[in-house]
Amino acid sequence: MGFLITIVVVVVAVHVYLWWRLVRPATRPGSLPRRVFTWALVVLGALLPLAVAGGRVFGMTFEHVIAWPGYMWLAVMFYLLVFTVALEIPRAVAVLATRRAGRQPAGIDRRVFIARTAATVAGVGALATVGYGVRTALGDPVIERIPVRLPRLDPRMSGLRLAVVSDIHIGPLTGKGHAERIVRMINGLQADVVTIVGDLVDGTVAELGPLAAPLRHLESRYGAYFVTGNHEYYTSNGPQEWIEELNSLGVRSLRNERVEIAHAGAVLDLAGINDLNGTLSEDGPDFEKALGGRDAARPVVLLAHQPVQIRQAAGYGVDLQLSGHTHGGQMAPFNLAVPLQQPVVAGLDKVDGTQIYVTRGAGYWGPPVRVGAPPEITLIELRA
Structure with missing residues (x-):
């Protein structure tokens, strides 16, 4: 039980951080994209404890169904975290540069642009890394x-x-x-x-x-x-x-x-x-x-x-x-x-x-x- 509680706490913490860094600054309050990405994180986050511990509770048949999507999201989540943390300094530098630039052109929100760029880089980087990793893991030793x-x-x-x-x-x-x-x-x-x-x-x-x-x-x-x-x-x-x-x-x-x-x-x-x-x-x-x-x-x-x-x-x-x-x-x-x-x-x-x-x-x-x-x-x- 302690192992499962630890997993849940870590999963919640990581998903909150990803939402705070990738979803919140890149979308507008109440917008459809924010709702979609928020619920996607909630659903995918719920898969992880089921993938890790579901087989022990519900049996191997259940694990066969839930393991692939759950574990694949675990890998994507991990590399989203890695890329997002790695982008913290470049993001901070870019935000500081926008402040020094002063008034921004009409119709352009530089902070939203920076947030969306960072989210895109993190997403593409995570998916590419996981794709390479799957090919390696499933290939010949x-x-x-x-x-x-x-x-x-x-x-x-x-x-x-x-x-x-x-x-x-x-x-x-x-x-x-x-x-x-x-x-x-x-x-x-x-x-x-x-x-x-x-x-x-x-x-x-x-x-x-x-x-x-x-x-x-x-x-x-x-x-x-x-x-x-x-x-x-x-x-x-x-x-x-x-x-x-x-x-x-x-x-x-x-x-x-x-x-x-x-x-x-x-x-x-x-x-x-x-x-x-x-x-x-x-x-x-x-x-x-x-x-x-x-x-x-x-x-x-x-x-x-x-x-x-x-x-x-x-x-x-x-x-x-x-x-x-x-x-x-x-x-x-x-x-x-x-x-x-x-x-x-x-x-x-x-x-x-x-x-x-x-x-x-x-x-x-x-x-x-x-x-x-x-x-x-x-x-x-x-x-x-």
Whole structure:
């Protein structure tokens, strides 16, 4: 309930600001344009809480109907806000210039002209940005090929390839083709190991099972592995049913545990820990269970949905952590806010002496829009 109240408060505040800056100064009191734009903001604003939380209350069928218009308006609203805020200084300069110009010609209201120009620029800019973002989000993920050197890696394992995908977000806005495309692209990489690093779904098995079925066709030499993300704990039935479903599809879940990957006569530990959100249901990460008592001479790669988990992983001598969660910011300039919560936004980095790769994810959450953070499937090649 608190989450929904926060959404409503933010939505109301943003819409009031947009009305005050884009509608009020550009239209005349009582005019038809003012009434039309005012009611449009009211109706569109009401869609947002329904799109975000309606599925939990009214079910997936309702969410299918309301999600597209609601989430698309969320993206347009966000970029209207960004462009309007960015225009505050130019607008103020233009208004100041009109004051200094003194008396204006008859029939011309310079302030209305400035307001309408700013509203037009903000509207066109927002729509163009969202259009570009939709095309990016719904297009093929980018294949990122990343070589990573591990000092403890046995030279015989050099060249081992790990396909990494995260944040697929199978949900009300995706069809079966979303998973089919991801599976096809991963199989084209001919990876030795496939790893799915959380946030696979946004719903129950009953609702989304058929859309996830293509995962059955994932191909790799040493298997496909999964760890939970925060969204697996948001589903009404919890993550366990998806763990069982994935097992039936040939994808093994690593639940605070590790497995040995034997290759060319050498061995690497592949470990996985539960997401932090599992803590509320006593299903959180257990680093000791996943990493304790292992052979310290053997390299270990850890699957952990959230990059922030690396701070504990570093204390267990992890060689490389693979994470997702951030979406690379998904819609710039959100990427500037991610460091407030996570140590790495995207790409290969090092935290507390431990290497970490954060993928931007292959799907999207909320609006089917990605700006400055294209979807990604990663091929990590380990080198001695």
